[in-house]
Amino acid sequence: MSSFDTSIQLIYVLAAACFVIGLHLMNSPATARRGNQASTAGMVIAGIATLVLLIHSNSVTGVGWAVLIVGSAIGSAIGLFAARDVQMTAMPQLVSMFNSVGGGAAALIAIYEYVHDESSAGGVLGTTTVTTLLDVIIGAVTFSGSIVAAGKLQGLIPGQPLIFRGGRLLNIALGVVIAGAGIFMLTTASQPALVIVLLAALAFGVMMVLPIGGADMPVVISLLNAFTGTAVAMAGFVIANWALIVAGALVGASGGILTKLMADAMNRSLANIIVGGFGTGDAAVALEGAADAQVRAIAADDAAIQLAYAAKVIVVPGYGLAAAQAQHGVAELASLLEARGIEVSYAIHPVAGRMPGHMNVLLAEANVPYPQLVEMDEINPEFARTDVALVIGANDVTNPAARRPGTAISGMPILDVDQAKSIIVVKRSMGHGYAGLDNELYTDPKTSMYFADAKKAMQQLTAAVKTLVG
C-alpha cells in the first residue's frame, strides 16, 4: 500500500468514526441533531477523500468526469427535492426508496467490478466472487423489494397480502436458480450467469414483499434496511474500501435490531411475517361472548366533561390518527387540557405507525414535546392511575384479548388501556382492526365509544372543552 493509499484509507476510517459517534449521539433527542451533523461531517470527509482519490488516479476520462458529475447532480437534486417535500406520514415510503437506491447502487458496483475484472484479467478471483455474488443478490433483492414496499405504503399496490397459487413454489424455484447460477460463477467466470442471478434476485425481491400485509410494514422496512446495509458492506469487500464495510455493518446492525424489536412488538416470528397472509382466512373468526355485549356511545359534550375534569389523561394514538391527519388536532386538545393543569402524556406502541418510531415523528411534527411521548413499557404501569385514556385510531394494540391464549393476537404486547378508570375510544365505526378481531376493550363497561372521524372528533372535543370551561 503506498503512503497515498494509506492516507486515504485512514481518512475513510475517520469518516467511519464520525458515523459511529453520530449514531451514538442519537441516544437522546437532545443530542440527536448534533449526531446527524457528526454523521454528515463524516460523509463530507469521505466524499472529499474519494474526489482526491479520483483525481490522483489520473485515469478518469473526460466523459467519466462528466458522467459522475452530472449523475451526482441529478441524484442530489432528486434526493433534496424528495426530502424537502415529503409529508411526515409518507416517511416510510421515502425511507423505503432510499433503501432501494442504496441497495441498487451497491449491486451496480459489484456488477461493474465483475464484468470489468472478467474482461480485463481474463478471470475472476474466488474471494471477490463470493462477496460479489452476495452484493448482487442482496442489493437486487433490496432494490426491487423496497420499490414494492414503497408502492404498498403509497397505496399504488394493494396493501393487503397478495398471495397467489404457486407463489411459494416460485420463490423456491428462484432461490434454486440464484444458488445454482451463483455456484457456477464461483468456478467459471460467466456474464450470462451473472445476468441470471441478477434477474432472479430482482424477481425474488418482488415476490418476497408482495405477500406481506400493510400493517407488517414496520418489520419489512427494517429488514430491507438491514439488507441495504449488508449489500453496502459487501460492496466494500468487493472494492476493498473500509468506509463502505464499516458503514454497511452499522446499518446492518441497526436494521437487524429494529427488525427484531418490531417483530417482538407483534409477537410474530420473522418467518411468519415473510410467509404472510396475516389478517386473512381463519384469523377473522370473532371471539365468542363478545358479539352479544353492548357498546356505549358518547357525545362530544360528555367526552369533553370527562376530559376537562380529569387529573391525568393518556392519549393512545394509532395509525388511524395519522391516516385522518388528526395529529395537530390532538396536540391542540392536549395543550388545552394541559393549560388546565391536567397531566397529559401519549402512550406509544412500537408498531403504532408504518415504520419504527413513526408515531413519535408525527406527534413531534404537531409540536408535542418529546418528554410526553412515552414508550409502552414505561407507560403501562401509569394506566391504573389514569382518569381518562383517550384511544384514537388504535385497535389491536389495545385489545385485552391478547393476554389470553387462543386468539390471533395472543401474546402480543399491548397497552394496558383497560386499566384506566375510564376509556374514550374515538373510532369511525365498529369495524375490525388489522387482525380481524373484535376488540374486547370496546365492550368494557368503563369504555365509551365516540363515533366520528378522528380529525373532526378532535375539533369537536376541543370546541366542547373550550365552551365548557370558558
Next chain:
Amino acid sequence: MSTALVTDLTIFVLALLVGIEVIGKVPATLHTPLMSATNSIHGIVLAGALLIGVTAHSVFGYILAFVAAVFASANVVGGYVVTGRMLKMFRRRTPVEKGQGGGE
C-alpha cells in the same frame, strides 16, 4: 483466504458489534430518525459509485457509473436532509402560547 479478506472480515464483524452496542441504546422515540440516519450513512455507497469512474472507459462502464451515481447521491443527500428536518421537530417543550406549565 487472503490476508486482505481476513482484515476486511475483522473490520466488518467489529463494526457490526459496535453497531449493535450503540444502536441498542437509541430510544424508541427516535427510531424513525435513526433509520433515516442509517439510511444516509449507507449513502457512503456513493464513494464506491464514484470510484467506478477510475476504471470505466467504455459505454457500459459509463452507464453503470451514471446510474450508480444518481442512486447513491439521491440516497446520501436526501437521507441527511430529511433526518435533519425530522430531528428539528423534536422539542422538549411547545414553543408557542401563553407559558403553559403542564407536562412532565
